[in-house]
Amino acid sequence: MDLINYVHEQLSQKRTLADFKPGDNVVVSYKIVEGAKERIQDFRGDVIQIKGSGSTKTFTVRKIASGVGVERIFPFASPNIVDVKITKHGKVRRAKLFYLRELVGKKARIKERKVNK
Amino acid sequence: MNGIIGKKVGMTSIHLENGKNVSCTVIEAKPNVITQMKTEESDGYNAFQLAYGERKAKNLSQGLMGHLEKAGTGPKQKIIEFRDFDPTSLVSPAAEGEEAPAEGEGLAKKLGDLISVSEVFKEGDVVNVIGTSKGKGFQGVVKRHGFKGVNDATHGQHNRQRAPGSIGAASYPAKVFKGMRMGGRTGGNRIKMQNLQVVKILQDKHLVLIKGAVPGHKGAIVIIEK
Numbered sequence: 001m002d003l004i005n006y007v008h009e010q011l012s013q014k015r016t017l018a019d020f021k022p023g024d025n026v027v028v029s030y031k032i033v034e035g036a037k038e039r040i041q042d043f044r045g046d047v048i049q050i051k052g053s054g055s056t057k058t059f060t061v062r063k064i065a066s067g068v069g070v071e072r073i074f075p076f077a078s079p080n081i082v083d084v085k086i087t088k089h090g091k092v093r094r095a096k097l098f099y100l101r102e103l104v105g106k107k108a109r110i111k112e113r114k115v116n117k
Numbered sequence: 118m119n120g121i122i123g124k125k126v127g128m129t130s131i132h133l134e135n136g137k138n139v140s141c142t143v144i145e146a147k148p149n150v151i152t153q154m155k156t157e158e159s160d161g162y163n164a165f166q167l168a169y170g171e172r173k174a175k176n177l178s179q180g181l182m183g184h185l186e187k188a189g190t191g192p193k194q195k196i197i198e199f200r201d202f203d204p205t206s207l208v209s210p211a212a213e214g215e216e217a218p219a220e221g222e223g224l225a226k227k228l229g230d231l232i233s234v235s236e237v238f239k240e241g242d243v244v245n246v247i248g249t250s251k252g253k254g255f256q257g258v259v260k261r262h263g264f265k266g267v268n269d270a271t272h273g274q275h276n277r278q279r280a281p282g283s284i285g286a287a288s289y290p291a292k293v294f295k296g297m298r299m300g301g302r303t304g305g306n307r308i309k310m311q312n313l314q315v316v317k318i319l320q321d322k323h324l325v326l327i328k329g330a331v332p333g334h335k336g337a338i339v340i341i342e343k
Contacts, residue, residue, distance in 0.1 A: 003126045003127075003143060003145060003322065003324060004126060004127050004129050004143060006319075006322055006324070007129060007131070007143055007319065007324060007326065008129065008131075010319055011131045011132075011317065011326075012131065012132065013132075031136070033135075033136070054129075055129070055130075055131065055132075056129060056130055075132070075138060077132055078132060078136065078138065079132055079134075079136050080136040
């Protein structure tokens with residue numbers, strides 16, 4: 001295990017993304033390569049899960065796009081993530097918000113948490 | 118064939134420069150000792166015998182101990198012969214600030230010398246990895262031979278979901294043919310995974326990252342060959 005951690009230390013870039021938690025609403029700016037062109041795409045949604053450790057740590061963002069639930073998993077260590085912005089802090093009672101998958105409309109909202117900056 | 122003996126550490130995934138995430142196996146290959154050099158004149162073929170790992174001296178026969186002492190080394194865990202090992206293709210890794218040595222120059226290796234992983238492989242090489250697969254115990258035909266089983270739980274099926282079905286005809290041939298695939302001991306075989314890619318080499322800790330999975334459990338001895 002120590003050697004695996006050594007590999008992570010050597011090969012994954014060290015940087016800190018915004019400190020978000022499950023329930024927060026975030027905008028992930030993600031680099032997309034189409035042939036020779038590069039552009040940045042935003043994915044806005046609620047963080048429903050943070051999972052893993054080291055350079056294999058990931059987070060899952062869920063949003064409703066034209067009536068269909070869409071989830072995307074991003075690795076924290078991905079060099080394609082340009083930026084993560086927190087738009088809303090959510091007030092939730094658990095670490096994995098999979099119950100949101102069963103809910104639609106007004107019930108699928110997350111209460112906002114006031115944060116003193 | 119050039120190669121090296123190592124130990125499987127485990128699996129992880131890393132991001133490449135182009136942003137791709139690849140899962141890879143980490144193999145620790147500390148420098149191997151050359152314990153014998155066979156030549157056409159003395160043995161009829163060319164080969165290098167390499168040794169890897171540590172072992173207690175009391176677990177080695179005196180004959181083997183003497184053989185290792187000839188190479189000036191202590192008790193070793195694993196000794197493997199690589200046929201037609203070509204030392205002229207070895208490349209010493211370029212030190213900081215130095216120019217990379219021209220390929221094909223080779224390194225003069227003699228008995229008792231160490232061969233390190235960065236001398237044998239470079240990043241991007243295509244290699245084969247040999248290991249002993251994990252033992253699965255006594256398994257049925259679905260896991261062992263990939264039989265489909267019965268895909269239906271209804272239509273009169275009962276206790277038959279993973280059964281092998283018929284194993285032959287009746288009074289002619291009145292026997293089950295040899296080699297009929299049935300349940301039994303599974304895994305624990307010598308497996309060679311071919312055409313795997315060397316993703317990264319971390320020279321300081323003698324680690325090789327190989328794309329994909331390799332046979333065996335964590336801590337198992339594996340052979341990487343080119």
